[in-house]
Amino acid sequence: MKFFSIIIPTYNSSATIKACIESLLQQTFTDFEILVVDGLSSDNTRAIVEGIADSRLSFFSEQDSGVYDAMNKGIKKANAKWLFFLGSDDFLYNKNVLADMNGLLKKTRAKFVYGNVKIVGDTSWAKDGEIYRGVTSVPDLLTFNICHQCIFYSIDIFKHKLYNNQYKVLADHDFNIYCASRYQMQYVPITVSFFNAGGISSRLMDANFQKDKWVNTVIYFKKKLFDKSFYKYRYELKKTVKPFLKQSKFKLAFTALRAYSFLKLSKFM
Structure with missing residues (x-):
């Protein structure tokens, strides 16, 4: 090799x-x-x-x-x-x-x-x-x-x-x-x-990549998104909730919503 x-x-x-x-x-x-x-x-x-x-x-x-x-x-x-x-x-x-x-x-x-x-x-x-x-x-x-x-x-x-x-x-x-x-x-x-x-x-x-970018980010990172360093992306994560719900991917929708909520509150922590 x-x-x-x-x-x-x-x-x-x-x-x-x-x-x-x-x-x-x-x-x-x-x-x-x-x-x-x-x-x-x-x-x-x-x-x-x-x-x-x-x-x-x-x-x-x-x-x-x-x-x-x-x-x-x-x-x-x-x-x-x-x-x-x-x-x-x-x-x-x-x-x-x-x-x-x-x-x-x-x-x-x-x-x-x-x-x-x-x-x-x-x-x-x-x-x-x-x-x-x-x-x-x-x-x-x-x-x-x-x-x-x-x-x-x-x-x-x-x-x-x-x-x-x-x-x-x-x-x-x-x-x-x-x-x-x-x-x-x-x-x-x-x-x-x-x-x-x-x-x-x-x-x-690359329209396909831009369309999928944040959905893929949630799929890849999941609970690792619960980190203050992702604060500036909180609204992008929130926008993925609806696409996940449409696909009946309820766990991912819940993860995205929780990550958004955590990051929104993290400013005051």
Whole structure:
């Protein structure tokens, strides 16, 4: 078993995939595999990847339903202790990233370890050149996602859940909220990669995710929401009561209502 599985979803990525992979092959730490999971590209992505002679590199190509479907397929093929997802137009920050992370991951009990990314280009949530985003508390994660290009996930997490393909743009945000409800998270002050602002998460909205976000939050966290740190989200939690009642999920409706009531009163405690 390798230490890292690095999963790169691709579709018509010929302009960027070589630089992405080269940033991995230049690493001083070498105990990793690279899984390029392609969605039947019509350009020469396959030729570029297959033209790179390295036994750690594997290329798979078949029709998929989007980037998170490709990531799920990569997870099922992975054979490593830690999984890392890199966009085909992103690349590691320097040649020592994996060596530095290896040293830290060997010592941690956390199953979700994250650093920072450096933004390339402007997004609606970060500007060009910015280091995004430092320590992110569990409540803050409900507003600000952590880029998966700086997260290292224990393989154990994926034994219980994969990315939800209904969320075409922000399935990683949903998945990270799920992880925060169940696993220890650890921030490390390392800039892991350059994040290219041209991806779908920088440009598009995800109506399905936004519709389900707070319902899912209640499902994931349940009684863990009875914490003063969630105070600013009390009204969002209250709004989930009706959807739960319509679905006859009475225990979840009661949990959401109790959490709202507790948080409303917590201001005076």
